[in-house]
Amino acid sequence: MESLLINLSGLAAIALTLWWFWLAPKRNTLQAVGADEKLEILVKDGVYEPDRICVPAGTETVLHFRREDASPCAEWVLFPDLEVSAQLAVDQVTDVTLPAADAGEYPFHCQMQMYRGALVVE
Ligand SMILES: [Cu+2]
Known part of the structure; x- marks a missing residue:
């Protein structure tokens, strides 16, 4: 026993x-269903929440980053493969428009690559 x-x-x-x-x-993981769905990403304590975002291929997408981390580390979000970067205002929601992309996985991160996430296009 x-x-x-x-x-x-x-x-x-x-x-x-x-x-x-x-x-x-x-x-x-957050699944984006329709174009009307608002994707809000919390930027706090060193992580993007959610940190994996699924969006449909071939469609422009708007992500909404809510930055609650005042440290400079969180100031920028970069999508290098999509040639998109945005400066995030503290305690505000910043809209980041991503161009239509082919299926694949596109990492995004802060300028120091401490915050990390992935955009999954499918
Ligand atoms: Cu950083």
């Missing part, structure tokens, strides 16, 4: 590990 309990707790630890590494990152 005792060994069964140990095995069960071992399985639970494995399950938790799998969840943490495989499933947990998907918590931040």
